Amino acid sequence: MADECFGHPRLAEIYDPLDPDRGDLDAYVGMAEEFGARRVLDIGCGTGVFALLLAGRGIEVVGVDPAGASLRVARGKPGGEGVRWIHGDATALPPLRADLATMTANAAQEIVGPEDWQRTLRGAYAALRPGGRLVCETRDPARRAWEEWNREDSYRVTEIPGTGAVESWVEVTEVRWPLVTFRWTYVFAVDGQVLTSDSTLRFRERREVEADLVARGFVVDDVRDAPDRPGREFVFVARRPETGSV
Numbered sequence: 001m002a003d004e005c006f007g008h009p010r011l012a013e014i015y016d017p018l019d020p021d022r023g024d025l026d027a028y029v030g031m032a033e034e035f036g037a038r039r040v041l042d043i044g045c046g047t048g049v050f051a052l053l054l055a056g057r058g059i060e061v062v063g064v065d066p067a068g069a070s071l072r073v074a075r076g077k078p079g080g081e082g083v084r085w086i087h088g089d090a091t092a093l094p095p096l097r098a099d100l101a102t103m104t105a106n107a108a109q110e111i112v113g114p115e116d117w118q119r120t121l122r123g124a125y126a127a128l129r130p131g132g133r134l135v136c137e138t139r140d141p142a143r144r145a146w147e148e149w150n151r152e153d154s155y156r157v158t159e160i161p162g163t164g165a166v167e168s169w170v171e172v173t174e175v176r177w178p179l180v181t182f183r184w185t186y187v188f189a190v191d192g193q194v195l196t197s198d199s200t201l202r203f204r205e206r207r208e209v210e211a212d213l214v215a216r217g218f219v220v221d222d223v224r225d226a227p228d229r230p231g232r233e234f235v236f237v238a239r240r241p242e243t244g245s246v
Contacts, residue, residue, distance in 0.1 A: 002067030003110070004197035005184055006046060011195055012069035014186070015047050017160045018168060024228040025050050027235070028104055031135055032059060037100035041127050043090045043120070044107030048074025048083065055082045062096060064088055090123035091116075097129040103136035109201040112179060117202075121216040128240040134218060137226055137235045141203040145232065146172050146180045165189040178203045206234050213238045 005011045032040060032054055042051045045063030047070045055061045056079060064086040065071055071085050086093065090101075101124045111117045124134050139145050155169040167187040174181040181200040187193075204212075210220050218238035226233035 002065070002070070003199045004195065005199070006065070006067035006070045008195060008197070009069045009072070010188075010193075011186060011197060012047065012067065012073050014158075014160055014163060014166060015070070015073070016049065017163075018158055018166070022049050024226070025053060025104060027227045028102055028135065029053055029057070031237070032057075032100055035100055035133055037098075037133075039096065039098045039100075041090075041093070041096055041098040041101040041124070043101060043103045043124060044105075044110065045074065045085070046070045046105075046107075048077060048080065048085070050102070050104055051083045052077060052079050055079055062086060062093075062098070064090060064093065089120065090127065091119045093123055093127050096127040097132075098127050099129060099132050101128055101132070101134045103134075105137075106199075106201060108136040108138050109203065110199070112200050112202040117212065118216065121212060121218075125216055125218065125240055130240055130242045132240050133221070134213075134238045134240075135235065137233050138204050138209060139201075139229075139233050140231075141178070141205060143232045146175065146182065149182050163188070163190065173198070209234070209236055217241070 005015060028050060037059060039060045040054050042061060042063045045051045045065045048063055051061045051063040062084045066089050068087055071087055074080055075085055111120050149170050149172050151169040151171050158166050160166055170182055170184050172182045179200050179202055184197045186195045213220050219241055220238050222237040224235040226235050
């Protein structure tokens with residue numbers, strides 16, 4: 001199930017204008033170049049920002065996401081025809097033999113069910129060629145990021161071309177460790193419509209993620225710091241071995 005901010009057509013259309021600074025993706029573009037990736041699987045591709053960045057560099061990209069509304073936005077962007085978009089998740093992909101699979105931003109944490117998480121890792125493993133890499137990120141639970149998710153700190157009004165002014169803010173609604181649930185609220189000035197989107201993230205400890213990756217057959221090559229949030233996130237670089245399978 002996709003959150004409303006990705007699955008509702010009106011919210012999917014404004015997702016990028018509400019979060020225009022995607023400097024967090026620069027590190028992932030750099031890793032695609034570092035690993036010499038020519039075919040990339042972008043798991044939880046959303047509105048396609050990262051997939052299109054890679055495609056613009058001549059990389060073959062497959063973007064998969066459960067939110068049809070977000071994929072419609074992605075397909076309609078310049079260069080969208082150059083990416084293979086799949087409506088679904090990583091648990092049922094065609095053979096890809098990708099050099100790199102990615103889960104950027106909240107994609108990994110949005111997979112909250114333990115069995116769904118294991119199936120996603122298994123699907124990513126199967127989609128990679130031997131020697132291919134999986135890169136994903138998760139917030140460090142010790143930094144308690146959700147304590148900053150409140151209306152006072154997040155409230156803003158964004159003027160969006162073709163849409164008008166949109167008020168937005170976020171508030172945490174429940175903390176039931178290791179799950180944190182929060183609600184985004186959007187108010188459209190043009191007609192007064194109020195839409196909300198509830199999301200839940202699972203906060204995983206570094207050792208837990210490493211153990212899950214190893215259990216699914218990966219070798220954890222590195223755990224890096226997220227350049228856009230230093231000291232607040234872990235970026236895992238895992239590799240499918242040249243031999244062996246799970």
